[in-house]
Structures are given as C-alpha cells and as structure tokens.
Amino acid sequence: MIIVSSVLGSLGLVCIIARRTFLGLMIGFQLLSLGAVVFFLFAGIVSGSRQDGQIVALFLVLGSVAQLVIGYAIAIRQFYLRNKTDVEELRVLKQ
Amino acid sequence: MSQLVFSVFVIVLSLIAAFSRSTRLSILALWLTGLFVGALSLTAGAELLAVVMWVLSTLVAISFVFFAVMFGEYKGFSDKVPRYPPPLRGGTLFAAAIAVSFAFGLIQWAGTNSVVPVVGGGLAGNDLAGIGQRLLKDHVVSLQVLSLTFFLVLVGVGVIASPRKKMEMQDGDTTEESAP
Numbered sequence: 001m002i003i004v005s006s007v008l009g010s011l012g013l014v015c016i017i018a019r020r021t022f023l024g025l026m027i028g029f030q031l032l033s034l035g036a037v038v039f040f041l042f043a044g045i046v047s048g049s050r051q052d053g054q055i056v057a058l059f060l061v062l063g064s065v066a067q068l069v070i071g072y073a074i075a076i077r078q079f080y081l082r083n084k085t086d087v088e089e090l091r092v093l094k095q
Numbered sequence: 096m097s098q099l100v101f102s103v104f105v106i107v108l109s110l111i112a113a114f115s116r117s118t119r120l121s122i123l124a125l126w127l128t129g130l131f132v133g134a135l136s137l138t139a140g141a142e143l144l145a146v147v148m149w150v151l152s153t154l155v156a157i158s159f160v161f162f163a164v165m166f167g168e169y170k171g172f173s174d175k176v177p178r179y180p181p182p183l184r185g186g187t188l189f190a191a192a193i194a195v196s197f198a199f200g201l202i203q204w205a206g207t208n209s210v211v212p213v214v215g216g217g218l219a220g221n222d223l224a225g226i227g228q229r230l231l232k233d234h235v236v237s238l239q240v241l242s243l244t245f246f247l248v249l250v251g252v253g254v255i256a257s258p259r260k261k262m263e264m265q266d267g268d269t270t271e272e273s274a275p
Contacts (some may be wrong), residue, residue: 005165015113034132051229054141066248073255
C-alpha cells in the first residue's frame with residue numbers, strides 16, 4: 001500500500017510539473033492528495049491507531065476539495081482576462 | 096487478493112489520468128481512481144472514508160467536466176474528423192459505464208467481511224460513533240481550523256472570481272476597475 005501511495009503521489013507530482021493547463025494541474029493535485037490519503041490510512045492501520053489514520057485522511061480529502069475550489073477561482077480569473085487557461089500566462093494576474 | 100486487484104486498478108487509472116492527452120479520458124480516469132481508492136479504504140475497514148471518497152470523487156469529476164467545457168478544453172483525442180461512424184463513437188461512454196459497474200460490483204463483493212477479511216486488527220471503535228467521539232475529543236482544534244479554512248475559501252473565491260468592469264485605455268489596452 002505504501003507503494004501504491006508513492007506511485008500515486010509521484011504521478012501527481014509529474015502531472016503538476018508536466019501539464020500546461022490549469023485543469024491538468026488540478027488533476028495532478030488530486031492525484032497527489034489521493035496518494036497522501038492512502039498513505040495515512042494504511043499508516044494508521046500499521047501503527048495501531050486506525051481511527052487517527054482515518055481522521056487525518058478525512059481532513060486531507062476535505063482540504064484537497066478546498067484547494068480545488070481556489071484553483072477553479074484562479075482559473076476563472078485568468079480565463080476572464082485572457083480567454084485561456086495556460087499556466088505560463090499566470091503572470092497576467094500581476095496586473 | 097482484492098486489495099491487490101484494487102491497487103493495480105488504482106495505478107493503471109492514475110497513469111491514464113496523468114499522461115492522457117485527452118481531457119475527457121483524464122477526468123474519467125481520475126474519477127475511477129477515486130472510486131478505487133474508496134474501495135481500498137473499504138477493504139481496510141474505513142467505511143466512512145470510503146463513502147466520502149466516492150461522493151467527493153464523483154462531485155470533483157462533475158466539476159472538472161463543467162469547467163473543462165467552460166474553458167473549451169473538453170476534448171477527445173481528435174475533434175476534427177470522427178474516426179468511427181456515429182454508433183461506435185459512443186464507445187467511450189459505454190466502456191466507462193461497464194467499467195464503473197464492474198468497479199461497484201467489485202467494491203460490493205470485497206466490502207462484505209464474510210468474503211474478504213478486513214486488513215489489520217483494532218476494529219474496536221471503528222464505527223461512525225467511535226470516529227465522531229474521537230474527532231470531538233482529540234481533534235476539535237483541527238476541526239475548527241478546517242471550518243475556518245472553508246469559510247476563508249468561500250470568501251476568497253467570491254473575491255477572486257467576481258467580475259470586474261473593463262476600461263478601455265487610449266492605446267487600446269484594457270484594464271480593470273474593481274466593482275464597488
């Protein structure tokens with residue numbers, strides 16, 4: 001399970017680095033958070049505190065949803081300014 | 096055995112989600128990855144987390160579809176010329192429906208303790224009441240921080256995504272004026 005969580009996390013990181021659009025970036029963030037959820041769930045089981053692992057995983061899931069919402073807001077802002085959601089065009093938000 | 100099957104599905108689907116050139120396929124793969132991670136949680140005895148994962152991954156996938164359509168990124172591999180005649184173009188949807196049905200079937204099959212024993216021990220207090228009591232006893236500050244975070248996200252999103260009036264400048268560039 002640690003292998004699964006590490007694969008998920010690394011794929012999420014690669015997706016964040018390699019993708020050019022905002023939605024691709026957020027897909028990467030979701031994969032990363034899924035990896036962290038799996039990790040904490042099974043770390044809780046292995047360490048004997050099953051409930052704590054579940055609770056931390058729950059907080060991670062809810063936190064990733066909040067992060068997704070902020071990402072959508074920034075993407076909407078950039079789309080409103082430039083009509084595209086290229087990550088490299090983020091500097092337009094300085095204006 | 097079921098954990099191995101679910102893990103393989105999770106890895107394959109996350110590879111598709113990360114590297115697919117088609118936005119549609121990425122979103123579908125991400126949704127299915129969330130479902131299978133919920134299935135893994137179920138085999139680990141975390142039923143609440145499994146249900147939360149299923150509901151949230153479905154809502155996240157729907158929101159991705161909505162915003163992908165809004166930004167004009169909701170494409171398949173090629174939107175210019177259809178590769179297959181019309182009846183066969185619905186193959187993606189059909190395959191997705193079969194995959195989701197299979198996934199839910201597997202989840203239901205693996206979720207029953209009589210077929211597959213739950214991983215690890217220490218199942219005492221692993222029910223909803225036990226988790227709720229633990230949250231309120233030991234994690235109440237984290238709960239308050241999370242609720243404050245959600246409130247700030249709500250306010251921040253309203254500020255960031257609010258429409259503003261565009262003013263034409265003399266040289267043709269546009270700039271913005273904040274809404275009063």
